Amino acid sequence: MGNGAPGSVSTAARGGAALLRLAANKALLVALVYLLLGMVWILWSDRVVEALFEDAVQLTRAQTWKGWLYVAATAVLLYAVLYRLLRDEATHRLRQQRQREDLDLLNQFRESIIDNANIWLNVLDAQARITVWNKAAEQISGYRREEVIGGDAVWEWLYPDPDYRADIARRVRAILDEGAEVEGFETHIRCKDGQVKTMAWNQRRFFDERGQVGSIAIGQDITERKRLQEELERMAVHDPLTGLYNRREFELLAARRFADCVEAGHPYSLLWVDIDEFKAVNDRFGHQVGDEVLCGVAGVLQAVVGGQGIAARYGGDELVVALPAVALPEARALGEIVRQRVQAARLLADCDADAALTVSIGAAQRDAAMHDLMALASAADAAMYRAKAGGRNRVCGPA
Ligand SMILES: Nc1nc2c(ncn2[C@@H]2O[C@H](COP(=O)(O)OP(=O)(O)OP(=O)(O)O)[C@@H](O)[C@H]2O)c(=O)[nH]1
Structure with a gap:
C-alpha cells in the first residue's frame, strides 16, 4: 500500500524505454569508435610498413607483427571497456539487491506494525472488499481474517x-x-458474539503502486469510554442513592419549565415530600435500612408522578416533584396517591411488622406573586410543615 498517484505505471514504462535507448546508443558509439580506429590503424600502419620495408619477406613479417600489435591493443581496450561496463552492472545489481532486501525488511516491519497495532486497521479495495484485516480487527469484531479477506460480506x-x-x-x-x-x-x-460495540473511525483514500484506489480505515473501540462518559453524565445529574434527579439538575430543569409555564399562562404545582420520623428509622434499624426506605419512597414517587413531572431528591429525606401544567387539585390528588402507596408499600415490614412508614406531603401552586421556582418551593415546603404539624402522614395545601 503506497501513496503513488494514478498514471505512475506509464511513467515507469517510459523511464525504462529511455534507459534501454541510452544503452543501445552507447553500445553503437563504442562500436563506431572501434570501427573508425581500426580503419585508421589499418590504413596508416600499412603505409608506414610499406614505406619502411621493401623486402617482401620483411614486409610480411612486419605485417604479422602489426597484426599482433593490433590484436594486443584491442584486447587491452576491450578489457578496459568490458571491465568498466561489467563493474558498473555488478555495482548496480548489488545496489538493487540491497534495496530489495531493505524493502523486504521494511514490508515485514510494516506488516508487523499493522498486525500488532493496538487499533483496528483494515484496508479496502476499490469495490470495498477487505484486503487487510489486522489482529486488533479480529479481536474486536471476533471475525477471523480468513472469513473476511477478499469479500464484502x-x-x-x-x-x-x-x-x-x-x-x-x-x-x-x-x-x-x-x-x-x-x-x-x-x-x-x-460483533460475532452478538455484542454491540461503539467504534470511532478515521478513514481515507490511497492509491497503490499500480495506481489502484483503496481505502485505509483505523478504528478504535470506544465502548468502554462511552459507557464511562454516559455514567459520568448520569452521575452529574442524578442522585446516586435513589436514582432521582439531584437538586442542582432539578433546579435547572424545573426552573426552565417554570419560565415556560409563566409565559404560556399555565398552572405549575410542586409537591414537597418528607419521610416521617426518618431519624427514628435510622436509629432503630440502621442506616442501611434507612437507605432502602429512601429508595422505596423514591420508587413510589417516580412511579406515580415521574411521567408527569420532574422528581428529585432535594436533600436528606426530602423529595420534591415539579408538576408543570398541573393545577393544585390534581397535584394534591397525586400527592394523596403517593402518600397511600408509600403506606401500603409497608417499607419496614421486614424489620418490624408493626412499624409503619409514612410521608408528609406539602402541595402548592404558582400564583401571581411567585416570580420564580424558589418562591413556589418555599410555599410547598411550608405546606409540608403544616402536614407534619397536623399529625404527619397527610397531604396539605396552602394555608
Ligand atoms: N439512611 C439515610 N439517612 C439519611 C440520609 N440523609 C439524611 N438522613 C437522615 O434523615 C434524617 C432526617 O431527619 P429529620 O427530617 O430531621 O427528622 P425526621 O426524623 O424525619 O422527623 P420528621 O421530619 O419531623 O418526621 C436524619 O437522621 C438524617 O441523618 C441518607 O442518605 N440515608
Whole structure:
C-alpha cells in the first residue's frame, strides 16, 4: 500500500524505454569508435610498413607483427571497456539487491506494525472488499481474517440493519470515489458474539503502486469510554442513592419549565415530600435500612408522578416533584396517591411488622406573586410543615 498517484505505471514504462535507448546508443558509439580506429590503424600502419620495408619477406613479417600489435591493443581496450561496463552492472545489481532486501525488511516491519497495532486497521479495495484485516480487527469484531479477506460480506455481519449499512456504504463510496475523509466518525458494530460495540473511525483514500484506489480505515473501540462518559453524565445529574434527579439538575430543569409555564399562562404545582420520623428509622434499624426506605419512597414517587413531572431528591429525606401544567387539585390528588402507596408499600415490614412508614406531603401552586421556582418551593415546603404539624402522614395545601 503506497501513496503513488494514478498514471505512475506509464511513467515507469517510459523511464525504462529511455534507459534501454541510452544503452543501445552507447553500445553503437563504442562500436563506431572501434570501427573508425581500426580503419585508421589499418590504413596508416600499412603505409608506414610499406614505406619502411621493401623486402617482401620483411614486409610480411612486419605485417604479422602489426597484426599482433593490433590484436594486443584491442584486447587491452576491450578489457578496459568490458571491465568498466561489467563493474558498473555488478555495482548496480548489488545496489538493487540491497534495496530489495531493505524493502523486504521494511514490508515485514510494516506488516508487523499493522498486525500488532493496538487499533483496528483494515484496508479496502476499490469495490470495498477487505484486503487487510489486522489482529486488533479480529479481536474486536471476533471475525477471523480468513472469513473476511477478499469479500464484502463482513459489512452485513457488522451492520445487520440495512438502512444503517446503506448509510455507511455511502460514506465509504464517498471516500473511495471522491477522496472524502472521515475523522472520529462513530458507528455501532455487531460483533460475532452478538455484542454491540461503539467504534470511532478515521478513514481515507490511497492509491497503490499500480495506481489502484483503496481505502485505509483505523478504528478504535470506544465502548468502554462511552459507557464511562454516559455514567459520568448520569452521575452529574442524578442522585446516586435513589436514582432521582439531584437538586442542582432539578433546579435547572424545573426552573426552565417554570419560565415556560409563566409565559404560556399555565398552572405549575410542586409537591414537597418528607419521610416521617426518618431519624427514628435510622436509629432503630440502621442506616442501611434507612437507605432502602429512601429508595422505596423514591420508587413510589417516580412511579406515580415521574411521567408527569420532574422528581428529585432535594436533600436528606426530602423529595420534591415539579408538576408543570398541573393545577393544585390534581397535584394534591397525586400527592394523596403517593402518600397511600408509600403506606401500603409497608417499607419496614421486614424489620418490624408493626412499624409503619409514612410521608408528609406539602402541595402548592404558582400564583401571581411567585416570580420564580424558589418562591413556589418555599410555599410547598411550608405546606409540608403544616402536614407534619397536623399529625404527619397527610397531604396539605396552602394555608
Ligand atoms: N439512611 C439515610 N439517612 C439519611 C440520609 N440523609 C439524611 N438522613 C437522615 O434523615 C434524617 C432526617 O431527619 P429529620 O427530617 O430531621 O427528622 P425526621 O426524623 O424525619 O422527623 P420528621 O421530619 O419531623 O418526621 C436524619 O437522621 C438524617 O441523618 C441518607 O442518605 N440515608
